[in-house]
Amino acid sequence: MSELSTSITLTGGAVIPRFGFGTFKIEDGDSQAAVETALETGYRLLDTATGYGNEEGVGRALAASGLDRGDVFLTSKVWDHGYDDVRKGLEDSLARLGTDYLDLYLLHWPRPAVGKYVESWQALVDARAEGLIRAAGVSNFTIEHLDRIETETGAAAELNQVELHPYFSQPELRAYHAEHLIATESWGPLALRGGGLFDEPAVKAAAEAHDRTPAQVALRWNLQRGNVVIPKSVTPDRIRENWATLDFSLTDAELDAIDALDTGVRQGGDPAVVGN
Numbered sequence: 015m016s017e018l019s020t021s022i023t024l025t026g027g028a029v030i031p032r033f034g035f036g037t038f039k040i041e042d043g044d045s046q047a048a049v050e051t052a053l054e055t056g057y058r059l060l061d062t063a064t065g066y067g068n069e070e071g072v073g074r075a076l077a078a079s080g081l082d083r084g085d086v087f088l089t090s091k092v093w094d095h096g097y098d099d100v101r102k103g104l105e106d107s108l109a110r111l112g113t114d115y116l117d118l119y120l121l122h123w124p125r126p127a128v129g130k131y132v133e134s135w136q137a138l139v140d141a142r143a144e145g146l147i148r149a150a151g152v153s154n155f156t157i158e159h160l161d162r163i164e165t166e167t168g169a170a171a172e173l174n175q176v177e178l179h180p181y182f183s184q185p186e187l188r189a190y191h192a193e194h195l196i197a198t199e200s201w202g203p204l205a206l207r208g209g210g211l212f213d214e215p216a217v218k219a220a221a222e223a224h225d226r227t228p229a230q231v232a233l234r235w236n237l238q239r240g241n242v243v244i245p246k247s248v249t250p251d252r253i254r255e256n257w258a259t260l261d262f263s264l265t266d267a268e269l270d271a272i273d274a275l276d277t278g279v280r281q282g283g284d285p286a287v288v289g290n
């Protein structure tokens with residue numbers, strides 16, 4: 015990747031690649047082929063979740079790839095809350111993925127009305143101490159949720175995976191992450207749930223200037239703004255197109271023009287209500 019580090023060292027010492035492969039909405043039957051294509055292309059960060067129902071296919075792809083387990087950074091997420099349920103969820107994910115550790119495990123949503131995200135977080139902290147996970151993180155946590163787990167357990171999240179794209183670039187949350195040494199990982203980086211990002215003049219102009227696609231520009235903006243990025247595709251050409259985001263750079267003026275697209279409006283679920 016030109017002018018950018020290809021990885022970030024998380025506060026617990028695990029090294030996460032900056033660019034990875036998302037698997038949301040890939041059926042278990044399709045996930046092996048998609049993940050195999052991603053691994054052949056060069057991706058070394060895989061993002062799945064219990065809720066995606068495809069951990070077995072991801073695990074099969076990993077086994078079939080012939081790569082050493084240590085060469086791939088494997089992330090999964092737990093939907094259930096409560097100390098024991100999180101621990102059971104982790105053991106079940108390890109079995110489905112066919113591995114004895116995860117590189118990163120995330121609480122998928124804070125589910126604040128369930129009222130258990132602090133004890134759920136403690137289960138991740140303890141699993142990290144036991145070596146079942148290399149890094150402990152969260153997903154879709156707001157500043158309020160992040161503050162509470164750090165204050166009540168003494169352990170900050172190492173990473174927060176959140177909706178983040180040019181229409182919803184989360185400047186306040188990213189500033190909080192920077193202060194607390196929490197890595198930011200972007201989901202939905204292509205903003206395809208609405209708005210027409212690929213037709214925005216700022217995106218089209220940068221794509222034309224660098225002879226790239228609007229998707230590559232959107233992903234590159236996200237990387238250059240300091241985030242880990244995990245686009246998903248089941249389409250081999252797109253899997254390769256997205257990977258080819260790593261070998262060009264946007265100028266500061268192009269980055270600023272794309273920053274200006276922020277609306278502050280989410281395309282996906284609101285952490286205050288999802289899963290309550």
Ligand SMILES: NC(=O)c1ccc[n+]([C@@H]2O[C@H](COP(=O)([O-])OP(=O)(O)OC[C@H]3O[C@@H](n4cnc5c(N)ncnc54)[C@H](OP(=O)(O)O)[C@@H]3O)[C@@H](O)[C@H]2O)c1
Binds near residue numbers: 203247
């Ligand atoms: N923590 C959470 O709550 C959460 C929520 C959502 C997502 N995620 C994670 O983040 C990953 C990425 O987010 P996402 O899957 O929602 O959104 P995304 O990666 O922004 O977009 C995926 C969509 O874009 C299409 N696409 C991919 N590359 C493209 C390209 N180069 N040109 C045009 N279209 C392209 C894909 O189509 P095809 O597949 O048909 O090619 C798919 O419909 C997920 O897969 C998942 O691992 C996490």
